[in-house]
Amino acid sequence: MSSRPTVHPAVPVDGVRAMRGVLVTGASRGIGRAIATAFAEAGDRVAVQYASRRSDAEETLRQLPGDGHTLIEGDLGEPGTGERIVAEALAALGGIDVLINNAAVAPADSTRHPVADVSLHAWQQIWRRMMDVNVLGTAEVTWAVARHLIDRGAGGSIVNVGSRGAFCGEPDFPAYGASKAALHAFGQSMALALAPHDIVVTSVAPGFVATERQTAKLAGPDGDRIRDQSPFGRVGTPQEIAAAVRFLASPAAAWASGTIVDLNGASYLRS
Numbered sequence: 001m002s003s004r005p006t007v008h009p010a011v012p013v014d015g016v017r018a019m020r021g022v023l024v025t026g027a028s029r030g031i032g033r034a035i036a037t038a039f040a041e042a043g044d045r046v047a048v049q050y051a052s053r054r055s056d057a058e059e060t061l062r063q064l065p066g067d068g069h070t071l072i073e074g075d076l077g078e079p080g081t082g083e084r085i086v087a088e089a090l091a092a093l094g095g096i097d098v099l100i101n102n103a104a105v106a107p108a109d110s111t112r113h114p115v116a117d118v119s120l121h122a123w124q125q126i127w128r129r130m131m132d133v134n135v136l137g138t139a140e141v142t143w144a145v146a147r148h149l150i151d152r153g154a155g156g157s158i159v160n161v162g163s164r165g166a167f168c169g170e171p172d173f174p175a176y177g178a179s180k181a182a183l184h185a186f187g188q189s190m191a192l193a194l195a196p197h198d199i200v201v202t203s204v205a206p207g208f209v210a211t212e213r214q215t216a217k218l219a220g221p222d223g224d225r226i227r228d229q230s231p232f233g234r235v236g237t238p239q240e241i242a243a244a245v246r247f248l249a250s251p252a253a254a255w256a257s258g259t260i261v262d263l264n265g266a267s268y269l270r271s
Contacts, residue, residue, distance in 0.1 A: 021047070021093035026102040027050065029053065030213060031209060034239050035245050036069075038246045039249075040065050040066050042246065046064060049072045057071055058071065098159075101158065104176075105129055107176050111176070112173065115174065127175040146194055156198075157201075158200070162181075162184045162205045162206075165177040167205065191258035192258065200254050200257040202258070204244055210237055231265070
């Protein structure tokens with residue numbers, strides 16, 4: 001392997017930090033919005049990708065400090081959409097230095113599928129949808145960004161937002177747990193494949209996070225049980241996840257490539 005020094009677009013030049021182009025998928029609200037905000041606050045240009053919640057995505061864009069941000073629509077469950085999203089982000093930002101793979105079909109009442117309770121048809125539909133978006137769509141976006149970074153020859157960062165559920169199991173949402181386990185494995189494969197091109201690939205595995213989607217659950221009868229999963233007696237915040245993601249996308253975290261960082265407040269400990 002070459003011993004040449006890593007050339008990373010975020011390395012300061014003459015004490016001035018370079019502005020980066022950052023594509024955040026699934027950034028209409030929640031963790032994705034917090035991640036987009038964290039990068040914008042650091043002076044980066046951000047492409048906010050969303051699938052269907054346009055008003056929420058527009059609100060994310062409105063809240064971002066700085067200039068040069070953009071909104072990109074696309075359903076990652078549709079083949080070819082990932083490549084088109086990356087092309088639009090490249091055109092709007094002038095380049096992509098950082099990819100945050102956050103988009104996912106998440107656990108919800110509409111995606112609940114315990115094996116004892118659902119029909120085969122429903123089981124198949126939910127499995128296909130979750131795998132199409134969470135794994136195949138993410139893989140397509142990653143391919144397109146990786147090829148851009150390789151052709152450019154200046155390195156970059158990819159951070160995947162996985163889940164604690166990949167390790168502790170998701171009995172009511174087995175497709176979700178499986179998709180996040182696949183995402184973690186995919187990230188490690190890409191870390192090996194892309195390191196020779198100075199591209200750093202890492203993943204985070206959040207536990208329960210207090211996003212807008214979880215407000216009713218945390219305020220309901222299960223709220224205390226969920227908070228008690230952690231010895232801190234609370235759940236995580238989107239900003240805590242975003243801070244870790246932004247660090248992993250920084251030059252200081254290059255040697256963490258291939259790692260999966262648990263962000264669950266000690267609610268689940270891997271041995």
